[in-house]
Amino acid sequence: MSASTFEKDYSTTPSTLDDVETSIRLPVLHSIFAGAFWLVLGTLLLLVSLIQLTGSSLFADCAFLTHGKTKPAAWIALLYGFALQMGIALAITIVCRRSRKALRHPFTVFMASKVWNLGVVLGIGGVLIGDSSGHRLFELPVYSSCILFLAFAVITLKLLLVLHFRVEREMYIGQMYMTAGLFWFLWALSTAIVLLQVDPVPGATQLVVGNWYVNSVFQVVLGCFGLGALCYYIPQQAGRPLYSQELAAAAFWMLVFIGGWTGLVGRYPLPVWISAVSSAASLLLIIPLVTLAYNLWRTMDRDPASLGNTQFIYLMCAFGAYVLWSVLGIVYSRPGVADQLQFTHFETGLQVLFIYGFIGMVGLGACCTLLPRLIGSSCDSNGPTWVLRAMGLGTGLTAFVLLLAGWFQGAALSNGKASFMVSVDEGTKLVCVAVVGVAILALGSVLFFFGVTNLIVKTILAEYPVLNWFREEEEVAP
Amino acid sequence: MRNGPVLFVFGLLAMVISWGCIVMGSVKQIGTLASHADLMTGALYPVNRPGTAHQGAEVYRELGCNQCHTRFAVQDELSFGAELTKLGDATNSVELAVAALLKVNPEWNEAKAKDKLNDLPLTMVERTIPYFADRAVKLLEAADAKAQMTVYNLGADIERGWGARQTVARDMIYDSTVLAGTQRIGPDLANIGTRAPADHVGAWEFTPTVTNIVGTTTNLTNLPEDQRLNWHLVHLYDPKAHVSNSIMPSYRFLFRAISREQAGTVSGALKFPSGKGPKTEIIVPTRKALALAAWLMDQRADTSLPEGPIPLLAPAPEKTAEQKAAKDEDKAEGKS
Numbered sequence: 001m002s003a004s005t006f007e008k009d010y011s012t013t014p015s016t017l018d019d020v021e022t023s024i025r026l027p028v029l030h031s032i033f034a035g036a037f038w039l040v041l042g043t044l045l046l047l048v049s050l051i052q053l054t055g056s057s058l059f060a061d062c063a064f065l066t067h068g069k070t071k072p073a074a075w076i077a078l079l080y081g082f083a084l085q086m087g088i089a090l091a092i093t094i095v096c097r098r099s100r101k102a103l104r105h106p107f108t109v110f111m112a113s114k115v116w117n118l119g120v121v122l123g124i125g126g127v128l129i130g131d132s133s134g135h136r137l138f139e140l141p142v143y144s145s146c147i148l149f150l151a152f153a154v155i156t157l158k159l160l161l162v163l164h165f166r167v168e169r170e171m172y173i174g175q176m177y178m179t180a181g182l183f184w185f186l187w188a189l190s191t192a193i194v195l196l197q198v199d200p201v202p203g204a205t206q207l208v209v210g211n212w213y214v215n216s217v218f219q220v221v222l223g224c225f226g227l228g229a230l231c232y233y234i235p236q237q238a239g240r241p242l243y244s245q246e247l248a249a250a251a252f253w254m255l256v257f258i259g260g261w262t263g264l265v266g267r268y269p270l271p272v273w274i275s276a277v278s279s280a281a282s283l284l285l286i287i288p289l290v291t292l293a294y295n296l297w298r299t300m301d302r303d304p305a306s307l308g309n310t311q312f313i314y315l316m317c318a319f320g321a322y323v324l325w326s327v328l329g330i331v332y333s334r335p336g337v338a339d340q341l342q343f344t345h346f347e348t349g350l351q352v353l354f355i356y357g358f359i360g361m362v363g364l365g366a367c368c369t370l371l372p373r374l375i376g377s378s379c380d381s382n383g384p385t386w387v388l389r390a391m392g393l394g395t396g397l398t399a400f401v402l403l404l405a406g407w408f409q410g411a412a413l414s415n416g417k418a419s420f421m422v423s424v425d426e427g428t429k430l431v432c433v434a435v436v437g438v439a440i441l442a443l444g445s446v447l448f449f450f451g452v453t454n455l456i457v458k459t460i461l462a463e464y465p466v467l468n469w470f471r472e473e474e475e476v477a478p
Numbered sequence: 479m480r481n482g483p484v485l486f487v488f489g490l491l492a493m494v495i496s497w498g499c500i501v502m503g504s505v506k507q508i509g510t511l512a513s514h515a516d517l518m519t520g521a522l523y524p525v526n527r528p529g530t531a532h533q534g535a536e537v538y539r540e541l542g543c544n545q546c547h548t549r550f551a552v553q554d555e556l557s558f559g560a561e562l563t564k565l566g567d568a569t570n571s572v573e574l575a576v577a578a579l580l581k582v583n584p585e586w587n588e589a590k591a592k593d594k595l596n597d598l599p600l601t602m603v604e605r606t607i608p609y610f611a612d613r614a615v616k617l618l619e620a621a622d623a624k625a626q627m628t629v630y631n632l633g634a635d636i637e638r639g640w641g642a643r644q645t646v647a648r649d650m651i652y653d654s655t656v657l658a659g660t661q662r663i664g665p666d667l668a669n670i671g672t673r674a675p676a677d678h679v680g681a682w683e684f685t686p687t688v689t690n691i692v693g694t695t696t697n698l699t700n701l702p703e704d705q706r707l708n709w710h711l712v713h714l715y716d717p718k719a720h721v722s723n724s725i726m727p728s729y730r731f732l733f734r735a736i737s738r739e740q741a742g743t744v745s746g747a748l749k750f751p752s753g754k755g756p757k758t759e760i761i762v763p764t765r766k767a768l769a770l771a772a773w774l775m776d777q778r779a780d781t782s783l784p785e786g787p788i789p790l791l792a793p794a795p796e797k798t799a800e801q802k803a804a805k806d807e808d809k810a811e812g813k814s
Contacts, residue, residue, distance in 0.1 A: 055724070067546065068544075132542060169480040203648075205504055205505050212501050256493075416634030428725060
């Protein structure tokens with residue numbers, strides 16, 4: 001980074017796009033690379049855990065790889081290693097680009113991102129050796145969650161500085177989503193660490209805290225990262241501005257105000273008002289969903305020719321997955337529905353739809369243009385298409401089959417006269433199909449990982465020393 | 479939307495409101511729950527778990543049993559019914575009862591009502607709100623007959639014998655980590671310590687010294703403790719030994735295998751059902767396995783609480799009869 005960039009950083013003088021991209025290259029590439037790695041590992045662990053659910057005795061003799069450990073380990077890899085890390089990469093990119101400011105001290109952010117990955121390693125390792133905290137999707141042991149918090153706090157702080165000195169005072173919707181995601185995650189994670197690990201609240205209150213945390217991470221944090229990216233990349237793709245900034249802002253505010261309330265739909269050993277409030281809030285989510293969907297739909301280039309464009313298809317898939325996920329969530333919250341679907345594979349199906357279908361597709365779609373730009377060499381154009389096919393097929397199959405399995409399993413579970421094993425058999429039949437789906441996902445993620453690695457290695461070889469990547473080409477402003 | 483600080487304040491507000499209401503609201507409401515003292519006996523419930531069982535909870539957390547098992551029974555809203563148990567002594571008691579029955583169930587005709595009276599107790603109304611059940615009882619009592627209200631349909635969990643009542647927040651106040659679980663790949667374990675041998679997925683026989691099985695709660699005090707322990711240990715070692723198509727993983731690594739020749743002095747070996755278990759070795763549980771089994775046997779939420787009363791009446795008798803028949807059939811099938 002040149003000396004002049006440093007001087008400009010504490011003012012609102014715009015950085016050139018080249019400066020911006022040079023500054024974010026290291027942390028963003030690192031996050032994408034590490035995210036791809038965790039995607040592969042998480043998918044393989046998910047595969048193992050699903051195979052174990054078919055009654056196979058895979059790893060039955062291995063205390064580290066019993067189902068009760070492979071399943072949480074898989075979701076830690078997918079949630080903290082892949083999804084949130086992709087979110088970080090997208091947040092860095094969009095905040096810096098939109099603010100037209102170079103990231104100051106990118107090396108610090110890079111190190112923070114390293115530390116984040118250390119946290120994920122400790123989290124997965126901790127679960128495998130039996131240090132799980134026992135809270136759903138927050139099985140991280142305390143030594144891992146604190147590290148994650150530190151790393152995330154540093155990244156948030158650095159991005160906040162960029163935002164503070166943004167060139168155009170008007171906040172774009174992409175920036176708002178990203179900022180909300182960053183803050184909300186810090187808040188949620190610190191709440192979970194303090195109230196579940198450091199000084200645990202007594203008894204069933206832990207259920208409330210745990211569910212509030214998980215819901216915040218999915219509905220609000222990852223929701224914001226993903227939607228922010230959609231609001232940034234879809235207009236870019238379509239070559240026209242967002243249909244309506246006002247609608248976008250309205251949807252944003254409704255999402256953040258309602259999103260935190262929806263986590264406790266269903267039956268829990270808790271006072272009934274909690275689940276009543278959650279269901280009501282879930283229903284209200286229709287409003288931001290419709291607003292957002294309409295806005296993005298109007299923005300989209302629906303020219304059939306653009307269907308040949310891989311990035312466009314990625315974004316469409318992500319958009320579709322998000323809408324479907326939200327609609328299913330709303331349906332789930334209706335009286336009686338959760339009674340049948342709670343406790344089943346339906347939950348896993350929703351998670352697959354969200355992480356692979358929404359965040360995965362947004363992240364991978366962003367990579368289509370982001371990677372070549374950051375690296376300065378275009379990628380093999382067939383690569384993304386094959387990754388897209390595998391991920392699309394895998395996600396669709398796995399999510400569909402698990403949701404369906406949940407339905408049948410739930411029907412059997414709610415019939416008290418039927419033997420419990422009926423529900424097990426109903427579930428297992430379809431889980432066997434889901435195993436195929438996850439195998440396809442694994443294939444896709446391995447392809448993606450090799451694609452990313454290949455690009456990075458090529459660049460390193462071409463442009464040694466690594467930390468001094470300057471590129472000559474002219475950039476087109478977004 | 480240019481003003482960063484204003485945006486920030488709004489964002490913060492969004493976060494704080496949901497956090498404050500949901501998280502802090504429930505911390506205030508159920509974070510201070512204490513044990514309940516029984517009005518009559520003064521006995522406290524729940525009480526803190528004893529040592530080994532507490533270690534068992536740690537093993538349960540460590541191995542992630544909560545990925546497949548929930549630990550809270552749920553219950554549907556109560557619904558009510560009315561049952562005619564006995565006619566009056568008067569000579570015209572049948573006519574009176576028929577007249578009352580026609581008021582209770584206007585869609586019946588006289589012949590049908592008379593016919594039904596041959597088979598007492600008679601379920602007059604099923605699964606309804608208290609008002610109709612109560613009305614039926616009063617009408618019949620006015621006709622000099624004996625009738626009573628029944629409570630039923632407590633949902634699949636109660637019907638399966640997974641508990642006498644739903645689990646409530648107070649049941650969990652002594653859990654250092656609430657391992658409630660979210661999926662039921664396996665059965666709910668909130669009351670596994672009270673489960674009657676016949677209510678297990680892999681129903682089992684014990685040396686029968688007990689006959690007093692009341693409704694869904696079983697008085698397990700006379701049930702041989704070592705048999706229950708052995709059932710759990712064998713199940714952990716190899717779930718398929720009890721349920722041939724079980725998908726629960728085997729926890730063999732919690733046990734030690736000792737060859738039969740060297741086993742002379744070892745006590746506490748598992749007793750497998752005939753034809754199951756290793757042939758050349760005996761299997762001895764480690765401390766972890768014992769703690770886990772002790773903890774499982776300690777899981778019981780069967781004390782009536784103000785917020786979680788145990789419904790006093792069992793489901794309508796015909797249902798239980800049906801269930802029993804079904805169970806007998808199952809058993810017969812299992813044996814053949």
